[in-house]
Amino acid sequence: MPAVRGILNFEWRYQTRQISFAAAALAFVLGSITLIGTGYAPAGVNLNSPYAITQSLGLLCLFSVFCLTFFCVNAGLRDFESGMTEIIYSTPIGKAQYLGARFGGAMLAAIAVMVIATLVLMAGPFLLHIDPSLIGPVHPWAYMWALLVIVVPNLILVGTLIFTIALLTRSTLATYIGGVGIYALYWVCALLVQSPLMAGASPTPEGLARAALLDPFGLSAFYEQTRYWTVPERNTRMIAFTGHLLMNRALWLAVSVAVLAFLYLFFDFRIASRRRFKLRFPRPNTTRAETPLKPVVTTTIRLVPTPPAEVTRTFWPALRSATRLEMRQTLRGWIFIALIVLWAFMIGMEAVSDLGAEYGTHILPTTGRMLDSISSPLLALGLVAILYYAAEFVWRDRILRVSAIIDVTPAPGAVFFLSRVLTLVSVIVTLSLVSILVAMCVQLTHGYYRLQPFLYLSVLFFTVLPLSMFAVAALAIQTISANRWIGMLVFVVLVLLAYRGTAVGLEYPLWHFGVGPTSRFSDMDGFGGVGPSFSAFMLYWGAASALLACIGCSVWPRGIDVSAGARLLDLPRRLGRTGRRFALATTVLFIVFGAALYYQISVADDWRSRDDSLAWSANYERRYRASADRPELSVVAVATNVDLYPARRYARVHGSYRLENRTGVPVNTIVVVVPRDAASSSISVEGSKLVQYDREFGVRTFALGRPVAPGAHIGLTFDVSLDRAGIRATAPEHDVTANGSYISESAVLPVLGYRKGYELRDSTERRKAGLVGPSTELPTRVSAASLRAAGKDASLNMPWATFETVVSTSSDQTALAPGRLDSAWSSGGRRYFRYVVDAPVPPVWGVLSARYAVRRVTHAGVAVEVWYDPAHASNVDRMLAAASRSLDVLGSRYGRYDRSTLRIAEVPLWSSFGGYAMPGLILFTENRGFLSDLHSGDVDLVARRVAHEVSHQWWGLRLDPADASGGLLMVETLAKNSEQLVIDDMYGQRALPDMIAFDEDRYFSDRAADADREPPLLEVLGQDYLYYGKGAVVMNGLRHLLGTATVDSALNQLLAEHGGDDGAARRPATSTDMLDALIARAPTAMDSGLVREWLGDRTIYDLRVDTAVATRISDGRIRISAHISVNKTARRGDADVPVSMDGELIDVAMGDGDFGTGRLLHLGKYRVVNGHIDVMTVLPSAPDFVAVDPFVTRLDQNRGNNEKRVTG
């Protein structure tokens, strides 16, 4: 045993004195500082809370694969690489001791690095300049706990795997690939769980449990445990070492032990120098060939003179030969094959999982979607491959000692450098082609045959080209570097600066090596006009790469003068004449391109840093908030001409407003704001003088010669243009596009008065910007009547207006706008469309233009039309049917749809919304709805979305709520209610729970992430998890509680009292009005209490079936007895306090199979008594399950335990 301690001691000293240890420690210190500095924690969660600590250490753990690879290669392979094997193996040390000591040393070093990182995480918040509100009390035990529960088991697992790979393959590169494989393993698991590290889909509880168990890093188990935790919980609660986390850790520790045992059995300690662990790949015969001794013939070796060849003539053959050899060494190696297999598997997983993503509905595998699945993993894996292969390529000749021969050949350094570049680029191209093939297979197996091979090749431009530049950079770095680990570290820093440079203050786009603005692919609009900008950046970085390549060629190490400094100092001489010219040319190009880009970005396009943008907002507020309450005129009629030039991505919008004074006082000043990204604008107001034009904010102030009296009118004309072509640092705005333009009123139309939307909302940002107090707040919990009494209603809402639009566009496109199509004509090679909205509507307005196909039906006197991209026809009939059905269902409940036409139009996927409703015109983005691919068992997302948007013709457009908190309750929550009614009508009541379960999950998971205190529904502002997620469950609950007819009656009262437009006499509804209408109809105090609680408070439930037992009774029937326990908590401050549920009626169902489709044997309402429900019933046959609240009428934070299999 002292021997082991001695060896371990030696290993520890050996490992910690390696430069790789120092580099790893430095990298993790920097990583920890970055995590602290960039505030790596959910909003509002303290940087040193147990949650943030665990999350940060978990993330760092992923990167520990790198340092463990170094350490394990060091521990496992240094005997082979340094030729010490015979000496070491002939010592009396035993196999177990040898392996144990070596592995132990590597583990100790890795743990030491993580401990250093932990100390930095602990001290960082106090040493760095951090917002004090993000620092809580220090929990030293939480750091220890995270180290013990997450970090150490992960290090052991990863270390075991890498150490085993290293010793059994005896190949450094194989060990690196093993590292990549472990990453891949993590990705596969992360795909199954919605972790903040991955943008994933909403998983099912079973999927989550599976991931929690199988994720080798335990992070999924951590997220599973904490996903519904609220901010205060995350700040204080310790991670519990129970449940899936405990099982996960036990499982993977067991795996580690098993792998170590495997290593012990298969590691051949004695005959080590030649034999390798045989993997599946057969190796060529390398047995020694002995020359039979022949009599030596004494002759003279005649050297064959070779004519001296031109240097240029010798260059290409040499390059070809070197490249061929390099490729043969790389591409034919089993390591590369393993990498390709792994990659194909990863991409397949990624592509398939991306297709089932949206609210339980599948999506068509279009080529554009496949490109999304490919590009970011390709970039990530490509960079890792470059990191490893660049080191391998540059150092391989020296490691193999071939350089002794190769270095003295007259071939120039360019032969060696460029052959490596070509090989590395081939590796990346191969990876990309494999991913394309896999994606095509995914398409074919999903029955999708529009493969678009040329579109796939865009990957070569947008991903492979930048990767090739990184390849050149990595090779140049390795060529200059005196040590391959340092070279790898420098490359990692380069990559981090390129993609995360903003975090360390390098925000300007010209700092980000190899990065240009990119875009997803839209079937309608291609790459959205990003091509020129991306190409410009590629030219700039291409020049930089050419310069790097030039340096790499010149300083390629020959012989033992490898000191980086000496070679760089010697650079001018090493470059040679051609090299100097080339270097000069590339430098000049780099500077010229850089200067041109700088001009485009900062002068022509007005790029702003984040800080500048924040300062801009803060300055706007400082300058103008004081005038926010000044009486303003109302826009009551809009007449516009919109001239679209799709090919040039240019639009001109000119027209006029009719302004009315709806205030009680004369108005003599008009303030007009034009959106800041307009290319040009001019405004004039009838009978007035421009007294001030604030160009920074696009604010014009007009003084009227004669004040506008109350009730009087005045005209305003405007002329605004948008130019989205040209080169810029980000993808251009997608309002004016080549095909599929959508210009909304907010993008172009001048706005009167103060723009609240420019204010900073985030309280931290406000404090940083030096703003005092909160941003403009909306009135809360007021009724329309009280607003009116306070004389505030006019200013509390955008006035309704009429619209008249003439849109002109290119001859191959159709333009759409809200309202009826009054006339259409062609003139001068352009098409013109005139749309008119005669009666005033809420000012939600926009124009569209694209190469549309159309399909129409006439339903109950309404022309229902779907305008779509000709390639996206698959869901059009379904949409027409769903729209017609929605008009029936909603029209019969809330009054007839009052227009002659209902248009649904497709817009490119650039828009962030799924659907958007304007008067008589509904927009759907191409990838959400038009490309849904309904499988059996899917939620019918198409019908759901159509119903939702159609219902906005009532909720939002007929009932336009007051601009007070809770307003969205009457827009979005009521639309959720309507979509449930339509789906119920189409598929029956039992189709709803699956759909609403997604809304419930949205509430619980996003609520946990919301740092600001969660308001009740009555006070909802921008929180979509409330107005969609919670709202959907609450409306379902209200219908079950009060009855659908009662709820409809309350809503009809709202429509009658507050709907439509009465001009100056408007009384827009508030959430309080809605609450009052419902309360008035609640039959009992219990019911009205629940209505008040669900809308006005924050309570959540936990219902659980504890036992469900079946017993056969004498007449052969089955008696079922079930015990159900219930809990309800209400949010009080930062805590959830229990409240009684006694008296509430809860549904209990018993049946067979799936609740949605199976046989229902019993359904009843049971009253809660003393915190539980006891169910006793007699059925003709035994059910499979007993379920509580099967219709999802309560917000249940653990729905997994609501159902139990019947026993007995």
Next chain:
Amino acid sequence: MSTHTDNTQIPPKAPDTTATLRINRVNRTYPNGVQALRDVELNIGCGLFGLLGPNGAGKSSLMRTIATLQSPDSGSVTLDDVDIFNDPRAHRRRLGYLPQDFGVYPRVSAFDLLEHIALLKGIVDGRARRHQIEALLIQTNLWDHRRKAVGGFSGGMRQRFGIAQALLGDPRLVIVDEPTAGLDPEERNRFHNLLSEIGENVIVILSTHIVEDVRQLCPKMAILQDGSVVCQGTPDELMTGLHGRVWSATIPKQNVTSYRESMHVLSAQLHAGLTRLRVLSEQDPGAPFSSVEPELEDVYFSVVTPQRRFPEES
């Protein structure tokens, strides 16, 4: 000789007697402070030149300098009056180099590897290249193994491969660094024959610490010690210089130490339980010593300083 070398196609080269490698006051100190070369001054003409010296004497440093793999701190090296560091690539075109220790790519055959190196050396004409490779494979007796991976070759075959690659491309200067270390006598013999077959118009520098190699092969030689040239000339000249000064005696082992203290001992070899001592002395040291003919080894040990010599005696 095989028909692969077709003498009729290639005009014989006129003998070039002026080919000279001049090493002029070359110094080199490594960053760790070791002075590897001190004022080394050598003129080397055509034919085999032996560079002898103990381990660490600076032989490999000198070889690498001549191969332009490292540059001297001061001094110059010229080949045919052209400074080799002015245009290392031009120099390397005339250079063949068999390093002391080299590796090969795994799974690459002898033929393919020679082809690759030939292309790197600028032999772009496909026919000439193949012609030359085949000739060299035959001459080095590797023809039967040309399709086998060099990584699997035995030590001797590997060294023969090494000389084959060094001779690719008609070098004017061939450097062979410690070629016979680790070879069995048979292979060593074979290798010596190979070296001796290289044409007379080529400068061949053989660096070794084995006196026997030089004696067998080299008409000219120099001895390097601690980075300096301590003597140079033909082996005969050098041996003649010691004529009448080398004495030998066979004595019991226990007496060696006392002789060492009083005399310049060149070598002490065990022979049938007794020690055969060779000493350097201007005068007759008397019985039991008798005069012997100097050998090249005596020359070597007479200039190599004693404290660097005898690890085996301690």
